[in-house]
Amino acid sequence: EAGVTQSPTHLIKTRGQQATLRCSPISGHTSVYWYQQALGLGLQFLLWYDEGEERNRGNFPPRFSGRQFPNYSSELNVNALELEDSALYLCASSGGTNQPQHFGDGTRLSIL
């Protein structure tokens, strides 16, 4: 069984640009979660999608947005990139709210 896959592995952007990160969940999982892991700040919840709908959102500005497609894959968009957006972005999927979350290896976003 394939795990959660994220692309790209690394992404380098400059301030003001826009970034798109992609995530494919484990087959059969309908929930996708996005987290930010910035150096020294730990893991912060970003977004939760289930059945194509945004279910919950963390304390991040509106320039962080995303969507979930009919095949349950998801993308995270970050507009007007700032230096502090440099982080490892992790995607997780689960088969339900009381099921474990399984993580991909992340996309490392670097803002120059």
Added chain:
Amino acid sequence: KQEVTQIPAALSVPEGENLVLNCSFTDSAIYNLQWFRQDPGKGLTSLLLIQSSQREQTSGRLNASLDKSSGRSTLYIAASQPGDSATYLCAVGDSNYQLIWGAGTKLIIKP
């Protein structure tokens, strides 16, 4: 506001020892609690999930306990091995199904 604390921040022990990692949380109204490990530069691997109604879960050499009333969970690792070296993260699930994370315990097992 839920806060999750992990102590110690780092731990170094010789191979073969049994060890305990601690996780505490401030609000006992949790949905579940998960333990993860993270290897350097990698994503997270789910180790154990304890539902709020459960007291413990076991998987191989790992045992996790949950005491909601005292706001604590422990992860017990038996007969530690060098391959257990990683950062261990505790995450509490709240009623909005959002995971609140501890800062982690960096574990080094010395051969």
